[in-house]
């Protein structure tokens with residue numbers, strides 16, 4: 509299959525924090541893959557900026573090594589890598605000082621797309637924005653990319669939005685949530701709004717409930733200090749899970765255009781009802797053998813931060829009234845799965861004698877592993893013996909169905925960065941969306957603090973605390989399996 513590549517304008521992309529972990533592991537290997545697929549126009553430039561005392565050659569060495577380490581098989585072509593590295597430059601700047609800015613200004617070209625990626629701590633956003641503006645490096649057409657976490661509550665998110673707004677308009681700001689760059693997430697919109705099959709059923713008449721699961725097998729890794737101040741609610745639910753919930757629940761925008769889509773997502777967040785504390789379960793994993801517990805991992809023996817959350821929430825609108833949305837995410841679980849499952853109601857009556865099971869159609873949208881969609885349907889069990897019914901998945905794993913095109917396009921960062929250059933904000937969170945999401949999660953987090961809520965324990969390699977199972981059992985439902 510031949511992929512259709514939308515051309516990208518000439519650009520200068522400055523990555524503040526170019527020497528950091530995110531730039532080396534994700535951003536630059538992703539850009540190299542775009543280079544390999546011919547999406548970086550000739551002459552496009554990537555400029556690393558950080559305090560480290562490096563020149564172009566030193567930075568190119570660093571990035572060459574990072575690409576070899578993190579870039580995957582397709583990046584092994586040494587000649588192409590050398591050609592890509594030619595596009596890369598470096599300027600030493602301190603976000604909070606004045607050195608290096610004049611050099612950066614000289615390097616940046618007129619009449620090309622200028623994009624500035626803030627891959628640094630949010631505490632530096634204000635200083636960077638101010639200097640970009642003050643030194644005349646950013647103009648009205650420049651684009652600004654910012655990373656999560658976008659605040660740690662409503663107040664800090666508002667302050668960040670206000671800081672950026674001093675120098676950039678909302679249509680220049682691209683707040684990245686890399687979940688939105690995944691092929692399947694966009695396919696969710698294609699499936700919902702490009703097929704006649706699903707939309708008529710997409711409401712409380714036909715949908716029993718919806719489950720969104722983002723399960724990880726990894727722990728907090730080396731990020732213990734950061735993570736323990738954040739927790740799963742801030743780190744995963746407020747952004748990734750809520751974005752998925754918005755896409756699954758939103759009304760059809762009148763066109764696939766940034767503000768039309770984001771207006772609809774915002775309406776969903778605003779319609780979310782406050783969560784009853786009986787409908788939330790938090791957890792921390794215990795030690796297993798020589799694997800440390802969460803508290804040992806974060807080196808805080810009294811930590812009450814959750815690394816697992818399961819909750820049930822409701823959307824107060826005509827489409828979804830009465831349909832529970834169950835969200836769960838956690839670390840060191842049984843398997844690595846990200847999935848949205850739309851569980852339809854059963855038929856209520858079976859015409860097949862002896863068929864007592866309540867069969868349900870389930871549309872499962874898998875973000876990882878094996879991005880794809882499967883639809884569980886009920887069919888006759890093959891062979892003699894009458895009409896025995898079984899449930900089977902109609903599986904469409906994109907890599908099987910679409911071949912190489914998927915591999916080329918899977919990395920979310922690549923797609924999102926190219927969207928920045930194209931000026932397409934559809935897959936980026938708008939400031940008011942982020943604030944509305946915090947306005948919903950803040951009372952939950954504050955409630956835990958005032959109640960001195962202690963997370964439940966769970967075993968490493970399990971599906972989370974027992975109480976998370978009960979959350980659905982009480983409603984006569986159960987979680988979908990997390991495959992190990």
Ligand code: NAP
Nearest residue numbers: 525526527528529530558559560602603627628629655656
């Ligand atoms: P990191 O490894 O600590 O890198 C931070 C970068 O900022 C380095 O390049 C550092 O370079 C530069 N820097 C620090 N102080 C500076 C200053 N005063 N002026 C200019 N540059 C400065 O952090 P990271 O993991 O790459 O994360 C960057 C941002 O992305 C953070 O906001 C993080 O929360 C977010 N994020 C990271 C990940 C991830 O997987 N790593 C995922 C999602 C979001 P010098 O020391 O050379 O100045």
